[in-house]
Amino acid sequence: MPDNSALQFDRGAQVMTICNACRYCEQYCPVFPAMEQRVGFGKADLVYLANLCHNCGECLYACQYAPPHQFGVNVPQTLAAIRLQSYEEYCWPAFMGAAFRRSGVTAALVMTAMFAVLLVIATRAINPDALNQTAPAGDFYGVIPHAAMVSLFGLVGLYVTAALAVGLRRFQREAGIERPAFDRRALRDVLTLRHLHTTGVDCTTAEEVRSPWRRWFHHCTFYGFTLCFASTSVAAVYHTVFGWSAPYAYTSLPVVLGTIGGVGLIVGPSGLLALRRRRDLALSPDRQRGLDESFIALLLMTSLTGLALLVLRNRSVMGVLLAVHLGAVLALFVTLPYGKFVHGIYRAAALVKFARES
Numbered sequence: 001m002p003d004n005s006a007l008q009f010d011r012g013a014q015v016m017t018i019c020n021a022c023r024y025c026e027q028y029c030p031v032f033p034a035m036e037q038r039v040g041f042g043k044a045d046l047v048y049l050a051n052l053c054h055n056c057g058e059c060l061y062a063c064q065y066a067p068p069h070q071f072g073v074n075v076p077q078t079l080a081a082i083r084l085q086s087y088e089e090y091c092w093p094a095f096m097g098a099a100f101r102r103s104g105v106t107a108a109l110v111m112t113a114m115f116a117v118l119l120v121i122a123t124r125a126i127n128p129d130a131l132n133q134t135a136p137a138g139d140f141y142g143v144i145p146h147a148a149m150v151s152l153f154g155l156v157g158l159y160v161t162a163a164l165a166v167g168l169r170r171f172q173r174e175a176g177i178e179r180p181a182f183d184r185r186a187l188r189d190v191l192t193l194r195h196l197h198t199t200g201v202d203c204t205t206a207e208e209v210r211s212p213w214r215r216w217f218h219h220c221t222f223y224g225f226t227l228c229f230a231s232t233s234v235a236a237v238y239h240t241v242f243g244w245s246a247p248y249a250y251t252s253l254p255v256v257l258g259t260i261g262g263v264g265l266i267v268g269p270s271g272l273l274a275l276r277r278r279r280d281l282a283l284s285p286d287r288q289r290g291l292d293e294s295f296i297a298l299l300l301m302t303s304l305t306g307l308a309l310l311v312l313r314n315r316s317v318m319g320v321l322l323a324v325h326l327g328a329v330l331a332l333f334v335t336l337p338y339g340k341f342v343h344g345i346y347r348a349a350a351l352v353k354f355a356r357e358s
Contacts, residue, residue: 005089008081013041015078016049018071025059029195030354031079032059037357048175050082051343052350054195057204057283067282080284084291087342090174092166099338104290108297108331116327119144123323131319138247138313143322146239156333163337164345171346177353186355190348193218206280217271221299222344224264228306231258247313259310265303269296295340301328 016035019025026032031053038045055076060066065073088097123130123144130143141149172178189195193215196203202210235254238244248254273296276289305325312318336342 005085008078008085009043009046012046012050012078012082015073015075016041016046018065018073019059019075022065024064025062025075028058028062029054029056030351031075034354034357044174044176046079046082047086047171048177048350048353050079051086051171051175051346052354053079053083054193054347055080055283056196057206057280060282061204061207074282076283077285080288083343083346084285084288086171086174086346090167090170091338091342092163092170096163096338099335100291101287102290103294103335103339105293105297108294108301108335111331111335112298112301112324112328114327115330116324119323119326119330120320123319131323132316138318140246140313140318140322143319144326149326153330153333156330160333160336164342167337167342168345168349172349175350175353177349178356183352183355185358186348186351189351189355205275205278213271214275217268217275220264220268221272222268224261224266224268224303225299227257227261227264228303229261231255231261255310258306262303262307262310265299266307269299269303272296273300291340294335298328298332298335298339302332 016038019032020035020038023032023036026036029052031049034049034052035041041049053076057076059075060077063073063075065071067074084100088100091097091100120131196215196218197212202212203214204210205214231254234257235246235248238248238254239246250256273293276292276296302325305321305328309318309321309325312321
């Protein structure tokens with residue numbers, strides 16, 4: 001945890017105490033009804049409220065105690081700082097918490113390039129002609145064998161799953177959240193992002209500026225990622241269960257799912273990046289920018305290289321492009337427990353607690 005963590009929690013308790021006395025914003029989002037059920041604000045309460053916050057910003061513009069008032073109440077920025085600290089503290093292994101502070105677009109690009117180069121070197125060492133093969137057209141496994149792909153991404157997947165599970169359990173224990181069970185209301189809130197538009201139909205991006213785009217771009221990103229995962233899963237079933245080997249036709253289910261998902265992962269992250277650059281800086285700490293933009297960059301690189309690979313899979317450049325795409329996917333997977341991806345997991349757990357409390 002950063003050295004100023006205690007100060008952040010002290011400030012968070014002060015801000016929530018002021019809000020609990022005022023209660024003007026109680027209709028805006030789940031944070032305020034959850035806050036009203038508490039008379040004091042320890043670390044567990046603040047971690048829970050911070051991850052329940054959707055950073056819509058409505059409360060900042062409605063607050064009579066916001067800067068330049070001497071109280072300087074800024075709920076979105078205060079809770080965002082506590083959220084970032086929770087990401088660092090609960091990650092596993094603990095020393096990787098520093099990755100949250102070092103995240104940036106440059107780091108994402110360097111990691112992708114590093115993995116791509118390593119894949120190229122390993123492929124050339126095993127089969128010098130693999131990267132130049134053109135027959136049969138689009139034969140990815142002719143470049144990198146299926147067993148090698150499964151072994152590599154299987155091991156990475158197991159590590160990432162374990163790291164995310166440990167981080168989630170630590171967060172649940174700290175925030176006093178029971179092990180999540182199915183909750184219909186919480187699931188609906190997660191899948192619809194209903195709290196991104198507060199009490200109205202649009203999300204706040206600046207004072208008196210509202211639009212639905214932040215919510216829709218989040219939907220494109222989430223469901224695009226889900227469709228790409230579904231595409232990979234279907235392809236795995238095709239290969240292992242039915243014995244149908246890639247490449248698959250453009251009209252096949254894995255390709256259709258992957259294409260739609262890839263387009264979603266271009267539209268969504270691109271839109272969020274554009275909104276991020278225009279959004280009021282008072283809504284989040286400066287160091288969150290690198291965390292947000294590095295995750296967006298990895299999503300964009302994964303989707304762009306994947307779609308390029310689909311279009312150019314019959315060309316001689318396919319082998320090198322496959323290594324670049326897999327490098328981007330590998331970089332994305334490795335950083336999932338140490339980047340912005342964890343906020344969706346923690347927020348879902350917080351919504352389960354909120355649904356039960358309500």
